[in-house]
Amino acid sequence: LFTIYTLNGATNKMPSFETSGGPVLVPMFVSDGMVHQLFTVTGRTDASGCTLSQPDFTTAAAAGNLVFRQPIPLFGDGFIDIIRDSDILANLNSNLASKQALGIGGRPNINHADNLIMRFGWKAGVKSLLEMAALEAQIHKGVTNDFFPNELDETAGCVFNPVPEDGNNYDVTDRTQPARDQFADDVHNAANFTRLLDQPVPAVALGTSVGQTQFNNVGCVLCHTQSFTTPNSTTLANGFNCRKGPCSNPVTINPFSDFVLHHMGPCLADGIVDGDAQGDEWRTAPLWNVGQRGFFLHDGRTRDIVAAIQAHSCAGNATYPPSEANAVIANFNALTAANQQALVNFLRKL
Numbered sequence: 032l033f034t035i036y037t038l039n040g041a042t043n044k045m046p047s048f049e050t051s052g053g054p055v056l057v058p059m060f061v062s063d064g065m066v067h068q069l070f071t072v073t074g075r076t077d078a079s080g081c082t083l084s085q086p087d088f089t090t091a092a093a094a095g096n097l098v099f100r101q102p103i104p105l106f107g108d109g110f111i112d113i114i115r116d117s118d119i120l121a122n123l124n125s126n127l128a129s130k131q132a133l134g135i136g137g138r139p140n141i142n143h144a145d146n147l148i149m150r151f152g153w154k155a156g157v158k159s160l161l162e163m164a165a166l167e168a169q170i171h172k173g174v175t176n177d178f179f180p181n182e183l184d185e186t187a188g189c190v191f192n193p194v195p196e197d198g199n200n201y202d203v204t205d206r207t208q209p210a211r212d213q214f215a216d217d218v219h220n221a222a223n224f225t226r227l228l229d230q231p232v233p234a235v236a237l238g239t240s241v242g243q244t245q246f247n248n249v250g251c252v253l254c255h256t257q258s259f260t261t262p263n264s265t266t267l268a269n270g271f272n273c274r275k276g277p278c279s280n281p282v283t284i285n286p287f288s289d290f291v292l293h294h295m296g297p298c299l300a301d302g303i304v305d306g307d308a309q310g311d312e313w314r315t316a317p318l319w320n321v322g323q324r325g326f327f328l329h330d331g332r333t334r335d336i337v338a339a340i341q342a343h344s345c346a347g348n349a350t351y352p353p354s355e356a357n358a359v360i361a362n363f364n365a366l367t368a369a370n371q372q373a374l375v376n377f378l379r380k381l
């Protein structure tokens with residue numbers, strides 16, 4: 032961001048919430064539930080005549096209207112893409128007595144076009160890996176594409192490129208024998224790159240550590256489900272392309288998520304509605320690779336993994352019910368210091 036925001040004469044100011052040490056934050060306004068663009072093309076030598084203002088983040092912040100999302104790691108997303116809905120539902124409906132005793136519910140974020148379960152993004156509001164790549168191009172990078180061909184801002188005098196900016200490269204003079212790569216746009220390339228990223232490999236054998244035993248005993252595992260088994264796939268097997276074989280399908284993955292939404296209380300609520308997800312509902316964050324992460328929770332609010340655990344605990348208010356994780360965090364707090372440390376050490380090895 033810091034190398035491009037004033038490129039070619041652009042007059043942008045860096046918003047105060049973007050710092051060189053990270054995390055990179057995507058700003059959203061509660062009032063309209065939308066991502067707001069950090070920068071404009073105003074002032075660029077290749078955008079003469081265009082005048083657009085950057086959003087007024089300072090006023091929005093003062094009015095409590097500004098909330099943030101940080102990026103989510105992509106490892107293993109090809110597997111998440113193909114987990115069966117029936118497996119997500121069966122997992123949601125397992126261990127019901129334990130979940131009820133601890134106040135844990137959960138529900139999927141349903142895509143009402145096909146009635147199937149969405150599973151990507153902090154609120155599980157995105158259906159597929161390909162859709163996520165297309166959204167990323169349009170909303171985060173401002174690049175129109177075959178999925179989302181319309182400019183976010185169509186202000187007269189500010190639209191310089193034909194749409195979509197990222198399309199296929201099909202050459203009409205080549206129509207008798209078009210090459211395959213003529214059809215590959217950046218969105219598909221990005222999705223395919225991500226699809227073939229393997230799941231993170233934990234630095235400890237799962238099921239062997241004292242820390243994981245604590246994680247299971249206090250109830251973290253009731254939301255952060257250890258494993259799913261993906262169905263046979265034409266393209267995936269532990270990160271390799273199956274079309275060239277040999278493949279070992281199906282694959283057991285260890286995402287440590289149930290991929291459904293939970294009420295997490297007013298302390299984590301951001302007031303943004305995303306599909307069925309309400310302002311206080313979040314997808315259980317997958318914990319694979321959490322030991323390598325620099326910032327935790329949807330808005331990257333802490334670098335301290337214990338603070339991230341404690342942030343799960345929150346009383347209800349007039350708007351939102353209490354967090355579904357309250358009893359589990361009370362169990363965590365009741366552990367001996369040694370067992371708490373073992374649990375944290377386990378997370379750091381994921």
Ligand code: HEC
Binds near residue numbers: 313
């Ligand atoms: C009721 C379900 C639920 C329970 C129980 C639960 N979590 Fe979570 N966890 C979540 C959700 C939802 C998030 C994402 C919240 C957000 O970003 O606002 C999350 C996020 C996290 C994160 C941050 C991950 C990231 O990528 O930033 C960590 C670490 C974590 N949980 C650890 C734990 C541990 C350890 C326990 C047990 C002591 C636990 N969780 C119990 C639902 C749960």
